[in-house]
Amino acid sequence: MNTLTKNKIIFLQKYINLNYSKWFKNFNANVVGMRIDKKVVNNKKKNYYSIVFHVIEKVEEGKLEKKNILPKTIKIRFPDGEIKNIKTDVEETGRFRFHYKILDTIKDNTCNREGTLGLFLTDGRDVFALTNYHVAAWDLMERGIFYYDTLSNDLPDSLSINEQNVNLQIGRFSKNIDAAFIKLGPVSAINVSNNLADGTKIDNKNYVPGPISPKLVNNLVSVYTPSRHPNGYTVKVIDNSVCFNSLYKDHVFNGIIAIDLCTQEGDSGSIVISESCQMLGIIVGADDSYSYVIPYYLINNFKSLSII
Numbered sequence: 001m002n003t004l005t006k007n008k009i010i011f012l013q014k015y016i017n018l019n020y021s022k023w024f025k026n027f028n029a030n031v032v033g034m035r036i037d038k039k040v041v042n043n044k045k046k047n048y049y050s051i052v053f054h055v056i057e058k059v060e061e062g063k064l065e066k067k068n069i070l071p072k073t074i075k076i077r078f079p080d081g082e083i084k085n086i087k088t089d090v091e092e093t094g095r096f097r098f099h100y101k102i103l104d105t106i107k108d109n110t111c112n113r114e115g116t117l118g119l120f121l122t123d124g125r126d127v128f129a130l131t132n133y134h135v136a137a138w139d140l141m142e143r144g145i146f147y148y149d150t151l152s153n154d155l156p157d158s159l160s161i162n163e164q165n166v167n168l169q170i171g172r173f174s175k176n177i178d179a180a181f182i183k184l185g186p187v188s189a190i191n192v193s194n195n196l197a198d199g200t201k202i203d204n205k206n207y208v209p210g211p212i213s214p215k216l217v218n219n220l221v222s223v224y225t226p227s228r229h230p231n232g233y234t235v236k237v238i239d240n241s242v243c244f245n246s247l248y249k250d251h252v253f254n255g256i257i258a259i260d261l262c263t264q265e266g267d268s269g270s271i272v273i274s275e276s277c278q279m280l281g282i283i284v285g286a287d288d289s290y291s292y293v294i295p296y297y298l299i300n301n302f303k304s305l306s307i308i
Contacts, residue, residue: 116267118283134268226270255295
């Protein structure tokens with residue numbers, strides 16, 4: 001990918017970021033996401049980029065109200081002042097689903113929703129496990145609480161790992177973060193490592209820095225899930241920056257990585273690493289077409305801890 005193409009994609013992604021709220025409001029609830037990709041005609045990708053609208057289900061144009069018909073092109077003024085007609089495309093992706101499940105590793109005891117430990121980290125004193133906020137704090141989310149810090153909240157949280165009670169230390173659920181840090185105990189008492197089943201080890205210097213470049217698209221990454229792929233499963237990156245509606249109280253995720261569909265219920269929090277064994281992010285969920293990854297650098301910006 002040359003620099004001109006990369007810059008064009010980044011500009012169009014920023015354009016989506018500025019307009020997605022308006023588009024979700026103006027178009028019907030069938031529209032659930034947007035991203036930049038090459039236009040597909042007769043199942044073949046063209047050599048130019050378009051704004052791709054994700055829909056739950058494709059509907060024939062004749063069956064839609066006029067106000068709900070997506071435009072064929074969108075006029076956009078580029079940084080050099082030129083106004084271009086950027087074509088649009090439509091892709092049926094189905095509904096997004098968070099990957100929580102009963103009988104997985106980490107459990108919110110209040111509502112029995114479970115997910116996967118993604119990574120072990122430390123602040124030098126204590127050991128923490130990383131997972132999703134929607135795994136560790138679903139009950140809080142249902143009460144409208146999307147940020148939690150044990151130092152400033154006295155709300156009860158009831159979590160367990162392998163039947164052992166643990167505590168949510170800090171977490172956030174926002175447009176590009178869905179992360180929670182679970183306090184496990186002092187370093188002197190907790191013996192853990194980030195050695196994966198296939199021998200891969202992740203350390204504190206070994207993660208993909210941000211912002212995530214469009215050059216990552218079409219690269220291969222490895223996904224480690226407890227149920228299906230504990231030794232790692234290789235898939236392709238579809239997009240470095242996707243905007244989509246999670247359909248949870250109209251919450252929109254933005255700047256999320258899309259990969260080939262490879263995850264299922266219970267895989268939230270699972271690790272995704274790059275070809276060079278760098279930590280890329282953790283699984284948040286999937287629709288019928290793609291699995292989605294919260295970039296680790298954003299999680300690290302939210303709460304910077306050392307990977308053990």
